Amino acid sequence: MSDAHKSDLLLVTVTLLAAISWMFSKEAVLLMPPLLFMALRFLVAGGFLAVIAWRPLTRLTADQLKRGVGVGLVFGIAMSFWVMGLFHATSMGEGAFITSLGVVIVPIIARLAFKEVQPASTWFAIPVAVAGLALLSLRNGFQPESGQIFFAVAATIFALYFTLNTRAANQRTVVSRGKTIEKHRIPALPLTAIALLTVGLVTLAESLVLEPWQPTFGNPPPFLIWWVLASAIVGTAGRFLVQTYAQSLSTHSHGAVILVLEPVWVSLFAAGWFGETMTPMQLAGCGLIFAALIVNRWGALSKALKASLRKHKTG
Template structure:
């Protein structure tokens, strides 16, 4: 099997794991405070990956740690609003499509913070996405729900996370040219950096839980079901997902993964229908379809290059 094909299949598996993780999280936050859940989930995932990558962690420099923590804090804030959206929304499928807008917002965030040019495909995709969001608000009687706002803030946070993560890697590679110390920085195993980032996410959300949730004064029932959902979210939905995605993207330099990963909201909507019997109204369905079309338009150049490279 070609490495590119193997990478594509693994990334499809990543989108499925990510979608199943929504189910794990939804079940868990029904039994415990959402921010406490996220803190424990990411710290458990980081601890699990640290056991696998402890040798790589020992080779980290202070600069590695600082950069990873910075990215992890941004990621943690995004995940904070994501889980609040999950807790305050009646439609998990709708939330998945709203969160996926983070992919579309990446060029805009890069423009605002780093003066990078915005691709023409983004300008074409934005009106389509806006129509989708309007339709979703119309489905609620032309009102924006609190869960939708949380999801949109999470999408913006994820866009900033993706942008910073990419720039850190780019700066490392650029500095590595003619610079031995920077070369060592760029060669660090991504597993170690992932552990630091996930730890930062766990600490951010756990701190938010201590500040804003009253779980200390409530009776938290640590039932086998709750422990099962928490462990599944940490090991399968977080640790396994990030490790598998990193491994899959390391197999090839092709950009097809960027297209494959936008399948996640479709899987989430299907699992929500199968597991929670969720249904989307006609307006919600059309709104989600419009957002997905916007993601495809935004990735049109990538899709066309894939077709050209593979002679499809």
């Protein structure tokens, strides 16, 4: 099997790990305060990756550490809104599709904040995504649920996180006060470890202020520790490790298209695990959002299809 095919199969595994993590997380927030859960989940996952990435971490400069923490702060705010969405959600499948809107919003953030030129497919995808979101929130007039609002805010902040994370992971030249400054890339593994640990510290601080801890630690529910560990090791550290390795095997950009599968898996798992169902309007809304994701990734998808056809002809 070629490295490109291995990469594709591993990225499908990544989407499955991400989706199953929704189930672990939902089980955990039913038993403990959501922000406290996020703190434990990300501190465990970040600590696990930090041990693996210890040597690269010690070689980072002060500027690289500062930028890594900055990325983690934005990620932490996004995850805070996400877990509150999960806590209040009536449909995890619907929440996964709303959260996936971050992929569509990324180009808007990149254009507005960093003047990056975007392909035409991006601007075609946006109205389709908005129409899908409207169908999800207009079931009984314009009365969006609190879970939907939290997920939508999380998607917007995730878009900023994705943009900052990409810039931190790539070397670039910055002109400041007439001076040219070289911003060195931060290797993927230490960057991920720093970001996850920062998320854990951000949500820990929020939980200290906003949530009671005594019920959880005074009389911990059975199986709680296993949901936290499963979410931290399998759904967070494991997912990022597999994704980093998969992306190192192939330079092709169509891997991003595969990651679009995540909300589909979440919907299927939620139906089997929690017995969730969707109304026809919800299904239509999720379908439009999925279509927007495909349109947004059409450039990468078309390249992948052309490459597959060329390989089939030559084979």
